[in-house]
Amino acid sequence: MAPWMSPGSVTERLHLFAAAYSAADRSGAGGGLVEEGEDIEVLELPFTEALAQVREGRIDDAKTVLLLQWAALWGPFAR
Template structure:
């Protein structure tokens, strides 16, 4: 099995540097034949690492989802206002779990004392280096709701408390159509019967 030592980066160039960054790489890598590939060029969206939190009320068997506008979903068959997990970008030097807890307060008014790591995955490794660490926390959803977000970040986030079964049906029907939320709700569907230790 090959690893990162079987890739040679010959050149890198920053194409754009703003809120996000785009770099162009010239590289070659080992082929399955054992030979080296010809030099190839790839542009990559450098977004960094993100953390997401599935807030789950075990007692009420409900999840907390946030709804917000996403320009990247303008071509969605549903709506560019997506139902999502709580999430945010991890700045340099930050801990993923702390980011998940901070975002829970900023986006939904939730104070999270403890959360459990679920999994980590590459968001779309053909075009971005972004990875996402996914967590789950047990919450009391009794008084949860409203509109949250930071004005300075242009956030306008509405909070929903949804029965777990309903949220999973929305995954199956395509109403929920973003990766982190689909993955988180599928993980919950596979694991909630085992008595989650959260």
């Protein structure tokens, strides 16, 4: 696995946020502010499938890999 870092994050400190949510918390199908040109696609998949995609190299964004690792070791999916 060779995760990618955001070019700006190499010299920056990143703050990652994770929170529980339910379908009732959703305000729409996607996200972002139209007036700011944002078009955010929400993609949800089972946790085990996300981990498999990390192993396969299909998820290679370092921030996402770190959050999945946190979830597995200390977060909601910790054993």
